[in-house]
Amino acid sequence: xxEYAGGTWAPVGLYAGTLGRVARRLARHDPxxxxxxxxxxxxxxxxVLAPLLAPYHPNQIDLTATYQGPSTMHLFGTDALGxxxxxxxxxxxxxxxxxxxxxxxxATGSGVVLxxxxxxxxxxxxxxxxxxxxxxxxxxxxLLAILAxxxxxxxxxxxxxxxxxxxxxxxxxxxxxxxxxxRTKPYVEACSVQxxxxxxxxxxxxxxxxxxxVMVQATVSFGYAMIDLASLSFLGxxxxxxxxxxxxxxxxxxxxxxAHHPEESLFAGLAIxxxxxxxxxxxxxxxxxxxxxxR
Amino acid sequence: xxxxxxxxxxxxxxxxxxxxxxxxxxxxxxTMSRGEAFGLVGESGSGKSMTVRCITRLLPPGAAVGxxxxxxxxxxxxxxxxxxxxxxxxxxxxxxxxxxxHINPVRTVGDFLTEALRSVQGFxxxxxxxxxxxxxxxxxxxxxxxxxxxxxxxxxxxxxxxVMIASALAAEPELLIADEATTSLDVTTQAEVVALLDExxxxxxxxxxFITHDLELAAAICDRTGVMYAGSxxxxxxxATLHERPLHPYTLALLAARPSLAQRARLMTVAGSxxxxxEAPPGCPFVPRCAYQQPECHAARPRPRPFGEGxxxxxxxxxxxxxxxxxxxxxxx
Amino acid sequence: xxLFIGKRLVGMLVTLLVASFLVYGALYVAPGSPLAFILGxxxxxxxxxAAVKAQxxxxxxFPVAYWRWLLGVVQxxxxxxxxxxxxVVDVLKPRVVTSLFVVSYASLLIxxxxxxxxxxxxxxxxxxxxxxxxxxTVAMAVPAFVWAVVxxxxxxxxxxxxxxxxxxxxxxxxxxxxxxxxxALALSAVAFMSRVTAAAVDHELKSEHVETARARxxxxxxxxxxxxxxxxxxxxxxxxxxxxxxxxxxDAIVEVAFGLNGVGSLLVQSVEAKDFPxxxxxxxxxxxxxxxxNMIVDVGYALADPRVRIGASPQ
Numbered sequence: 001x002x003e004y005a006g007g008t009w010a011p012v013g014l015y016a017g018t019l020g021r022v023a024r025r026l027a028r029h030d031p032x033x034x035x036x037x038x039x040x041x042x043x044x045x046x047x048v049l050a051p052l053l054a055p056y057h058p059n060q061i062d063l064t065a066t067y068q069g070p071s072t073m074h075l076f077g078t079d080a081l082g083x084x085x086x087x088x089x090x091x092x093x094x095x096x097x098x099x100x101x102x103x104x105x106x107a108t109g110s111g112v113v114l115x116x117x118x119x120x121x122x123x124x125x126x127x128x129x130x131x132x133x134x135x136x137x138x139x140x141x142x143l144l145a146i147l148a149x150x151x152x153x154x155x156x157x158x159x160x161x162x163x164x165x166x167x168x169x170x171x172x173x174x175x176x177x178x179x180x181x182x183r184t185k186p187y188v189e190a191c192s193v194q195x196x197x198x199x200x201x202x203x204x205x206x207x208x209x210x211x212x213x214v215m216v217q218a219t220v221s222f223g224y225a226m227i228d229l230a231s232l233s234f235l236g237x238x239x240x241x242x243x244x245x246x247x248x249x250x251x252x253x254x255x256x257x258x259a260h261h262p263e264e265s266l267f268a269g270l271a272i273x274x275x276x277x278x279x280x281x282x283x284x285x286x287x288x289x290x291x292x293x294x295r
Numbered sequence: 296x297x298x299x300x301x302x303x304x305x306x307x308x309x310x311x312x313x314x315x316x317x318x319x320x321x322x323x324x325x326t327m328s329r330g331e332a333f334g335l336v337g338e339s340g341s342g343k344s345m346t347v348r349c350i351t352r353l354l355p356p357g358a359a360v361g362x363x364x365x366x367x368x369x370x371x372x373x374x375x376x377x378x379x380x381x382x383x384x385x386x387x388x389x390x391x392x393x394x395x396x397h398i399n400p401v402r403t404v405g406d407f408l409t410e411a412l413r414s415v416q417g418f419x420x421x422x423x424x425x426x427x428x429x430x431x432x433x434x435x436x437x438x439x440x441x442x443x444x445x446x447x448x449x450x451x452x453x454x455x456x457x458v459m460i461a462s463a464l465a466a467e468p469e470l471l472i473a474d475e476a477t478t479s480l481d482v483t484t485q486a487e488v489v490a491l492l493d494e495x496x497x498x499x500x501x502x503x504x505f506i507t508h509d510l511e512l513a514a515a516i517c518d519r520t521g522v523m524y525a526g527s528x529x530x531x532x533x534x535a536t537l538h539e540r541p542l543h544p545y546t547l548a549l550l551a552a553r554p555s556l557a558q559r560a561r562l563m564t565v566a567g568s569x570x571x572x573x574e575a576p577p578g579c580p581f582v583p584r585c586a587y588q589q590p591e592c593h594a595a596r597p598r599p600r601p602f603g604e605g606x607x608x609x610x611x612x613x614x615x616x617x618x619x620x621x622x623x624x625x626x627x628x
Numbered sequence: 629x630x631l632f633i634g635k636r637l638v639g640m641l642v643t644l645l646v647a648s649f650l651v652y653g654a655l656y657v658a659p660g661s662p663l664a665f666i667l668g669x670x671x672x673x674x675x676x677x678a679a680v681k682a683q684x685x686x687x688x689x690f691p692v693a694y695w696r697w698l699l700g701v702v703q704x705x706x707x708x709x710x711x712x713x714x715x716v717v718d719v720l721k722p723r724v725v726t727s728l729f730v731v732s733y734a735s736l737l738i739x740x741x742x743x744x745x746x747x748x749x750x751x752x753x754x755x756x757x758x759x760x761x762x763x764x765t766v767a768m769a770v771p772a773f774v775w776a777v778v779x780x781x782x783x784x785x786x787x788x789x790x791x792x793x794x795x796x797x798x799x800x801x802x803x804x805x806x807x808x809x810x811x812a813l814a815l816s817a818v819a820f821m822s823r824v825t826a827a828a829v830d831h832e833l834k835s836e837h838v839e840t841a842r843a844r845x846x847x848x849x850x851x852x853x854x855x856x857x858x859x860x861x862x863x864x865x866x867x868x869x870x871x872x873x874x875x876x877x878x879d880a881i882v883e884v885a886f887g888l889n890g891v892g893s894l895l896v897q898s899v900e901a902k903d904f905p906x907x908x909x910x911x912x913x914x915x916x917x918x919x920x921x922n923m924i925v926d927v928g929y930a931l932a933d934p935r936v937r938i939g940a941s942p943q
Contacts, residue, residue, distance in 0.1 A: 134643075150654075227771040236900060251773075273769060273770050380846075384845030393836070402858075415845050
């Protein structure tokens with residue numbers, strides 16, 4: 001089809017129409033999933049469009065307007081240096097969202113590849129990798145991240161790499177159990193007999209069946225990655241001042257709490273909690289949908 | 296029948312499924328005398344399991360039961376929970392299909408066997424254990440003292456089912472309900488368990504309500520057999536007569552569908568699939584699959600009426616009888 | 629059973645070895661030479677340099693150096709902090725009690741309130757369930773440091789019931805001062821356990837063996853105690869144990885949030901001060917405790933479930 005009736009806007013309309021239908025179907029089946037997904041979209045949009053939406057530059061210091069409560073000038077108030085908290089919250093989402101996305105991407109990529117290879121090749125390689133993953137489970141991710149920061153310094157790079165490594169075994173475990181189930185199904189042997197290479201079978205048959213389950217887990221892991229990253233920044237080991245980061249803001253705003261200026265910590269904390277709840281809800285509801293479809 | 300052990304009158308049942316009431320049983324009537332073995336046969340969805348669960352009121356929450364069930368002269372349905380527990384502990388015992396799922400895996404076999412004796416009937420541990428050991432011997436389990444200390448996963452399926460039977464006997468019931476008790480066992484074990492049930496029944500004059508989807512198994516052990524379809528009884532007869540002269544097209548079809556060693560003819564199947572009460576059309580539920588149907592069969596659901604020594608719900612029983620007579624002539628005896 | 633424990637012990641040792649390898653190898657992966665990394669930009673006398681080289685066996689080849697260092701650690705030689713000019717052991721000692729107290733307190737909360745509330749939710753009236761589920765799901769998603777801030781605001785600022793900074797003295801002083809940190813650490817885990825327990829008890833309530841017990845007229849409260857709760861305890865205790873293990877890493881966060889002098893806050897301070905010997909040993913220690921707790925959970929599971937304890941052998 002090389003020509004669309006209605007010109008260039010027709011495909012957009014078509015796409016929006018499909019989205020609308022999907023959304024309405026979801027809303028009828030699971031309104032909570034709808035709301036969670038909506039919240040997530042809003043958060044992501046807010047953070048991505050921060051340069052357009054933020055009324056002030058996040059690092060704009062105004063020592064005459066420190067510790068102000070929420071007002072029309074400053075939606076969420078100001079912090080110790082007179083910086084607008086609302087703008088900082090918008091910009092402060094970039095590091096957690098980007099970092100968590102990277103963590104989940106790397107962990108999912110390596111976890112799926114490793115587990116599928118282990119399942120396909122089986123035998124010694126499978127046991128070796130399973131043992132490796134067992135050791136991976138035994139090391140808490142946060143601890144590994146702290147060690148990494150101790151070795152490579154603060155910022156986002158060390159924590160993201162360390163957490164990606166720490167999350168890989170969890171994705172690998174899920175992938176392995178689903179892939180194992182698929183591998184033993186007769187059609188795989190049939191494909192093999194027909195002369196399909198292992199790689200082709202894995203890519204074309206096993207992975208598509210593994211994918212939905214892994215997606216669910218990746219979504220929930222995104223939430224936990226956000227918590228871990230924010231915790232690290234809270235400890236002062238992640239994003240450093242004067243950068244904006246939700247975890248960092250909770251920490252920086254802490255001394256002001258007892259002086260009755262909880263705004264910075266409160267709104268940054270709220271941003272974290274809202275995003276994590278939305279992400280986890282989307283993941284869990286999708287998981288529940290999947291489980292009931294499989295039955 | 297003088298003083299029947301069990302009398303089920305006009306039993307109907309509805310279950311709450313996804314918020315709506317789903318009809319399961321309609322006007323089931325059944326009587327059993329003491330020491331009698333009654334086989335209840337039907338396919339999945341026929342309601343045979345649910346019927347017996349009504350006797351002990353082992354139903355999911357939200358179930359609506361109508362009609363009357365009289366066990367040993369006492370009416371079950373209006374009983375209080377306390378009275379019901381008494382009945383469950385003594386008068387009637389159930390044996391289920393999958394013993395491994397029905398026995399707590401983290402408690403010993405001994406604990407399972409003596410639990411009801413200790414907690415409901417108040418026996419002390421030693422007396423309960425002695426009694427249980429005697430019963431284990433009567434169900435042909437060797438080395439009973441050792442078995443008491445073992446866990447369910449250490450016993451084979453057949454052994455575990457006999458443990459289940461032993462636990463039922465320990466309560467000295469008058470009615471024993473076996474709900475597909477042999478279905479999950481392999482054929483040889485099945486034969487053992489069936490033989491055991493038969494002997495026990497005769498020795499102790501137990502009433503045995505035997506549920507199965509296997510007509511022949513029912514015939515082997517039961518004096519009378521009832522056939523259920525779509526939530527009601529369609530035929531009740533003495534087992535031997537049922538096999539020779541079925542009074543309902545469904546029974547006829549079930550019998551004809553069995554592969555016979557004597558005849559190497561094409562396997563007959565019953566067209567269509569069994570329906571549950573909720574899915575059944577008005578009129579006789581078997582109509583969509585019935586070769587004998589007439590306009591009168593579509594009107595209302597026919598209720599079983601006495602016919603000879605048995606009962607049948609079929610309005611065209613005369614036609615059914617002539618067919619089965621022909622079949623009988625074909626089969627070399 | 630002995631075989632089971634034996635296998636687990638071996639697994640535990642392997643994991644600890646890998647952890648120690650990681651912790652030691654980090655020295656060589658770090659930017660700069662190991663020596664420079666440990667000493668940082670601080671000036672060092674020849675004596676100090678010699679001491680560092682001896683401690684970490686830097687003159688030996690890597691495998692030998694690692695092995696010797698490991699032997700030293702096992703014998704209690706944890707090294708020296710060049711920032712605080714004390715042995716690592718001396719730096720750690722006073723702080724261990726505080727961390728232990730907070731983690732134990734939080735564990736108790738998880739077991740009592742997490743499991744208790746879950747069991748009650750499952751066995752109790754059904755009408756409250758949806759509301760409880762929402763509250764629990766939200767609570768699970770709140771990180772410990774946000775709980776810390778919320779608790780400080782509510783209890784420290786508004787209600788003034790609990791102190792928010794520092795530690796008291798004596799047992800009850802500790803209990804009072806360490807309550808908020810323990811709550812902050814435990815809350816999301818309590819919510820999680822609540823959900824897990826409710827699900828496990830729900831599952832058991834519907835199981836066939838419970839149906840059998842009811843069919844034999846066993847009184848309901850006995851059925852619940854002996855069959856429902858006893859069986860649900862197996863998965864619940866396992867998950868609870870793992871939750872406790874995860875407290876070990878989260879402890880650092882509440883210690884920093886509440887200004888406590890524990891092992892966790894020392895870890896963070898040492899990272900910031902680039903005091904690597906301390907960082908190294910604390911990470912190894914915490915990883916070790918984590919591994920040991922996991923093993924206890926595994927063994928506990930085997931003890932509780934006879935299907936694992938006694939091999940399956942149908943006769």
